[in-house]
Amino acid sequence: MTHIVFDIGNVLLRWDPFAAFAHMPRAEVEAMFDAVDFPTWNLANDAGRPRAEAVAEIARTQPQHAARMGEYFDRFHHTIQEPIHGTWQIANRLKRDGRRLFGLTNFSADTWPVALDLHGGLTDLLEDIVVSGVEQAIKPDPRIYAILCERNRLAPGDCLFIDDSADNVAGARAVGWDAVQFTTPEALERALTERGLL
Structure with missing residues (x-):
């Protein structure tokens, strides 16, 4: 899966x-x-x-x-007041369909608690979130993708990564993940539909 x-x-x-x-x-x-x-x-x-x-x-x-x-x-x-509602809607659909959802983010360890205070729904939506500043490994370093897989016992070939950075998408593909570069929720929905995930 x-x-x-x-x-x-x-x-x-x-x-x-x-x-x-x-x-x-x-x-x-x-x-x-x-x-x-x-x-x-x-x-x-x-x-x-x-x-x-x-x-x-x-x-x-x-x-x-x-x-x-x-x-x-x-x-x-x-700086992070606004949720991207279309992406949250897609994520909720995936979760309702039984998909396991995770987070992998470049974020300062000093500012990450601010994000959780403002958007506590992140921890309800995502099973685990790997934060670069906490792990001291940053995308697209292969180590940070490995941390998420090892911590959650995931095979790289079973992971699809969604990131707005072309470099981070390339980093995910280099370690065996599928990946989509995010532009808009609408484009993401099309990419997921093409893969049979929506």
Whole structure:
């Protein structure tokens, strides 16, 4: 039987890092994110770097932005307010059909509890969720896919992964999973229907 593994950010929950600074002019936030290389900084946090070290890194390289970027953690809840309802509906249909559902997400260990506080339904929907910042292994590293399989006694060939990142989809396929790159709930429904899963 095929088991379905969902990414969280931009698959089940819309993630907008700019929303943490919605009280500031957008151009000012863009300049700050560019200065601190936000994608690289955030990825290191998702890989397991704790908040104190993340802020210390900016204090070392871009000290004028350290206090503000420290606030990112305090204001993180603003970035994940919106569930992607169409994906939740699909997931609930799969669950009703008897599929086992799991989560595999790149997420900071410091911000993951915020997601669970806001969207407690994640733990009702998903049997297990592997979080990169907790495991200190990050997609598309093969280790993180193996952690989910080993922890839940799943064969890679029985897993279908849904992720918005092409690199993470390729990483899943490289370890023997089937995978779908998420764009919209409608496109996901078509992909699952084509596979006979809906």
